[in-house]
Amino acid sequence: MEEKNTFHKQVKAIYRLMLGLFGIFGLMVATILYIMADPDLSFFRGSTADTTYVAVSEEDDFDKIENGIHVRTGLVDAEGLMTVVNNCTNCHSARLVIQNRMNKERWISTIRWMQETQNLWDLGKNEDIIVDYLVTNYPPKKKGRREVLTDVDWYVLEE
Ligand code: HEC
Incomplete structure (x- = not known):
């Protein structure tokens, strides 16, 4: 009976240990999966909508x-x-x-x-x-500030 009890305790201890290990393992897997899905951890830093908007x-x-x-x-x-x-x-x-x-x-x-x-x-x-x-x-402008004078009646200045 005594022996059975210790055996039982040992099994329980191992069981707990394994449960703990599985727990840690599970957490690690979850963390890795999360990091794969959201590499820059944006979920914890609020929305990334702004940066995406700027880039686009x-x-x-x-x-x-x-x-x-x-x-x-x-x-x-x-x-x-x-x-x-x-x-x-x-x-x-x-x-x-x-x-x-x-x-x-x-x-x-x-x-x-x-x-x-x-x-x-x-x-x-x-x-x-x-x-x-x-x-x-961007063709040459047809006109300058004013058109060149034509048909001008020039007169001779008297001395
Ligand atoms: C490898 C460099 C370079 C590239 C490319 C270039 N240019 Fe130039 N261009 C110059 C330099 C240098 C000047 C002189 C700038 C100055 O006087 O300050 C100039 C001057 C000019 C001027 C003024 C000329 C003048 O009589 O004052 C015009 C107009 C011009 N470029 C048009 C063009 C066009 C059209 C193109 C595309 C086909 C072009 N450039 C590509 C270098 C370049």
């Missing part, structure tokens, strides 16, 4: 067009816009492009000048796209 909206805003204007550069939204953005705003601001209104020949010679002196790369078939965009959207 930044991406959206990057090439946003507003009222026909590419907001980031100020260039007109037209065919060829992104080719111009990708090739013509790397070294200087798009302002420089916008402020210079030229015809086709002068745009091409400006590009050649940059290629010869400013390390502008060979634009390949993008050159046509870019020049078309520039001539269409």
